[in-house]
Amino acid sequence: MAQKTDLSKLNCSLAKALANIGDWWTLLIVRDAFLGATRFSEFQQSLGVARNILTTRLQGLVDAGIFERQGSPTRPHYILTKKGKALLPALLALMQWGDEWESERRPPMLVTDETGEAAQTVVATTRSGKPLTAANTRFTPGPGANKRTRAYLMLRAARKAAN
Amino acid sequence: MAQKTDLSKLNCSLAKALANIGDWWTLLIVRDAFLGATRFSEFQQSLGVARNILTTRLQGLVDAGIFERQGSPTRPHYILTKKGKALLPALLALMQWGDEWESERRPPMLVTDETGEAAQTVVATTRSGKPLTAANTRFTPGPGANKRTRAYLMLRAARKAAN
DNA sequence: CTGTATCCTTAAAGATACTG
DNA sequence: CAGTATCTTTAAGGATACAG
Numbered sequence A, B: 001m002a003q004k005t006d007l008s009k010l011n012c013s014l015a016k017a018l019a020n021i022g023d024w025w026t027l028l029i030v031r032d033a034f035l036g037a038t039r040f041s042e043f044q045q046s047l048g049v050a051r052n053i054l055t056t057r058l059q060g061l062v063d064a065g066i067f068e069r070q071g072s073p074t075r076p077h078y079i080l081t082k083k084g085k086a087l088l089p090a091l092l093a094l095m096q097w098g099d100e101w102e103s104e105r106r107p108p109m110l111v112t113d114e115t116g117e118a119a120q121t122v123v124a125t126t127r128s129g130k131p132l133t134a135a136n137t138r139f140t141p142g143p144g145a146n147k148r149t150r151a152y153l154m155l156r157a158a159r160k161a162a163n
Numbered sequence C: 001c002t003g004t005a006t007c008c009t010t011a012a013a014g015a016t017a018c019t020g
Numbered sequence D: 001c002a003g004t005a006t007c008t009t010t011a012a013g014g015a016t017a018c019a020g
Helices: A013-021 A024-034 A040-047 A051-063 A088-102 A148-163 B013-021 B024-035 B040-047 B051-063 B089-101 B148-161
Strands: A066-070 A077-082 A109-113 A138-140 B066-072 B077-082 B111-112 B137-141
Touching: A013 A024, A013 B024, A013 B089, A024 A040, A024 A051, A024 A077, A024 A088, A024 B013, A024 B137, A024 B148, A040 A051, A051 A066, A051 A077, A088 A109, A088 B013, A088 B089, A138 A148, A138 B013, A138 B024, A148 B024, B013 B024, B024 B040, B024 B051, B024 B077, B024 B089, B040 B051, B051 B066, B051 B077, B089 B111
Parallel strands: none
Antiparallel strands: A066 A077, A109 B137, A138 B111, B066 B077
16 A cells, blocks of 8 residues: 555554554455465465565565464465464454445355354453443543543543533 | 455455455544544544545545534534444454554553443354354355355365365 | 566555635 | 645556566
């Protein structure tokens, strides 16, 4: 992307996440890895992406610690690391959102566990299990918040209260 | 982005989702909306994005049905629709992934409900509540799968079994 | 098979001046 | 305040030939 702004510099976990996986190909490659693809050619054929682009993405994903190169250096497997596997909830949440709102509700892909039990829709809850919604969710500065973040969240909370 | 490939054409819910929100700014705008921002200027100042870019993104989000323009046409509010609000789990999952793997574990932002109860980490489970992991998750063709998707998933399953 | 190396095209992003 | 209109820069993406 014509990325003039460096997202990873922002004091925001979401921005940092997007700096890693915030472009089309990257998450689709990760998806294929969850499906079991490990080879350059497997990703290439599945996605129809140009080789040089795929090279860049794979390198980026390795650098980011999402993939690990394994096996023969000339014919490596790209394997999801723990960090990469940790993307599953986000990936499924996005897939389900696409199913629900962008398809005709006939999902091209069913997600189950190995026994065939269907996946539940990914939901956000509090620790006690109460559902989080746009209405009841609150964002407050955490320990890692810098001055700017802190100020912004205070401002937002104030504005929201004023409405 | 220099998007030569039209993701929305792919028979894949994830690709369709990414076609909507698959670039840096878009999801950050949505995040700000969850924080309570509604004005052009609020988004603009918060993100530091160029005006023309913001215009494009907001229009895109309105076209996608994620935002709705409300109030005075000359001074509108951009409000999350149901479809937009449905992005919360995906958004939180990405934020939490960024917290966990890209920050120094000092979250810049805490997520709670209105009573102050902390959010749980977004997880993927089966309907009975069993956790889904990269290891036990299976992907099979759904009713909306076309020939290509079907063939690909079969291939992947076969390859995976062969490993 | 897994890349590298080029070259080319396009469009995304940014800056900024201007308008209702 | 909320954009629109230009203009420029840059880099992402694609095609393809070649290499180990």
